[in-house]
Amino acid sequence: MGSTETVASGLSVASVSRTFSVKGSTVRALEEATLAAPLGSFTALIGPSGCGKSTLLRLLSGLDRPDSGELRIGDRSPDQVRLAGGIGIVFQDPALLPWRTVVGNISLPLQVKGDSVSEARDRIHSLIELVGLKGFEKAHPGQLSGGMRQRVAIARALVTEPSVLLLDEPFGALDEILRRTMNEELQRIWMERRPTAVLVTHSVEEAVFLADQVAVMAKQPGRVLDTIEIPFERPRRASLVRSPEFRAVADHLSEKLFGPT
């Protein structure tokens, strides 16, 4: 898809700045950051700690506002989209409510919005199937593994059928082996629903494997240095990571991040 859509109906970040004052000193978390993502595309934000990638994600979620510049999702502001249930978000910490079952946790956004949970039952169950948790509907988070909890968090983020999916280092707490599996899973889930996705990550491999484009960010002040297109066909297979083409793109990205060796 992507090609026939105009950028205007995707995500746009235009010259966005955000500063915080911490104990009297000012931190320029983001300065004149600019980024565009077509509707239904997958963008990864990568950069060192403190480059403002999580700040940018928070601004896109509408939970925070920029000091200057403008963010649009289609022709609406992030806040408008958020209140309409158009944004799903997944954090590194799955942030599940321990006293709720898998179904209960996935229903949470609907309850907050005041939507009927019983009407959405089929949708919830197909989501549980989509994220591969069939049979665990009645389980509590304490009974699930770390990867399974993150699957619940992804299902919860998708339950309002959002047009934008924000992922803040969703697999940062998982080990490398599980992380690769989850990356493949995420690609599959995303391809079924095709929300416009933005992923914050520390991992070059994860960014190249999942994204259509990778925005490389730098710190002090936080800003977008460059945007790199990732050309690989989808669905991408796990073996892609070992191909010379993949390594070449990854090396190019590393060079942008760490400078030429």
Next chain:
Amino acid sequence: MSGASERILRIRSAIAIAAMLAAWEIVGRFELIANGAFPAPTAILSGLWADSDLYWRHISASVRSASLGFVIGNVIAVLMAVLFVQFPATERLMSGINITLFAMPLIAVVPVLVLAFDGSTPQVVLAAVAVYYPTMSSMLLGLRNVDDRLVDAIRGFGGGSLAILRRVRLRAALPALTIGLRTAAPAAVLGSLLAEFGSGSRWGLGTFLLGSLGAGDPARLWGIGLVATGIAGVGYGVFALVAKVTTRQVASETLATSPVPASGSREEHPVTRFLYALASLIVALGAWQLLLAVIDLNPILTRSPVGVVRFLFTEDGSGEARARLVTALGETLPAVFWGLAAGLVAAFVFAVVLTLLPSVGRSVLPFALISQTMPLVAFTPLIALVFGRGAWTTIVVTISVTFFPSFVTIAQGLAMTPRRAVDVVQIYGGSKLTVLRLVSVPSAVPYLLAAARLAAPRALLGVMVAEWLATGRGLGNLLNESRGRLDFGMIWSVAAVSVVVAIALYRVFVAIDQMVMKRYLGG
């Protein structure tokens, strides 16, 4: 939080305190509430000043017995904790005694102590009893909660459990010990005050309070209450400071990573568990018997466990004794229940409301912490002055002893509401109230249960003190009456029954806790 907003907060709480004092002064000057039960702060101060000689003699007597009991109780507590960690089976055998010392309403054993000891010894003993559990449990947690890797390292160098104790555990337990001592200091003051009830000793704040009951001088009752609170507060403050220093020194990254090993939770044959429980009961009753032998009193004054059973079931007049005890229980237990329920509900609501007003919450929490150090006994006569000598006084005393510790526990629970879960609710446009309903309140439930468990024994103590001092009903009154009538069998029976009731209450809340948590977390 930045320095500027902290300063604003501090100024705001200073203004709030000043306004409160001013209001109190006006209320006092014009005797607006309960015919002068709230004398003006200036009147209280001038009373303190006028009687300062008298106050000093009472204060020094109380401080002396509280400090001596504090030292003795803590030495025993630390030694026992070391014993328990080196030989875990001893902890299980002693669990009957430990739980008794935790749950027992201190006042229940006062007449027994007064029978057994002379002079200021009852005060010292009760202070020691009051400090034992907080210090022992804290120390034990500290000794156990060490990094497994350090233990493995010492083992790797060929060290045994004694080397581990010396090189790792004792040092690592220091912060936990000081935190235990911080709680123990006000407990020692409370213990020494309570033991003066009916002790006939001349000096001490408890004696002073009892002697001032009939005088109808609210300013003096306030003076005694505030002085007692001050002593307890100083004790708390000193060890809070020490705790701060030790915690800072040891707070390195390698520590506090390993969870506390749950000694009781491993899979075990039910028969083994039953045998341990039985053994711990026998040890507790044996300790009772042994104490009687050691004190070596006139047998007329004492009752062994079997003696209590005989007094209540087989001796002449046992039917009448039993009837009186049952009547008293029938008066005490509902008061405990209602006071505890009201205290917990109030604490829960208050804590939840304060999460909506975080700046108010931050300025209230320090007061709540300080109020935990208040020796409640000292304020019971004042509460009786306002609420009369009926059920209301009992309820208010019970609420006041259960409210603050529960509030602190629940507020700390609410403060730990997972930040990200709050974000999730806000993403979908959830208001503060929605966050409260869907996230904060349910996440505070485990803390509410923990608060109930801890508050239940306190509620029983509160009710019994109110009954003894004010209302003339229930177990507390029966104890006081039996003391006056030299009804030794009843004195021992009330003590034993109160302990059993306290333990049963605690057990009930543990069971409720386990049941709810099982449903709550699935399983």
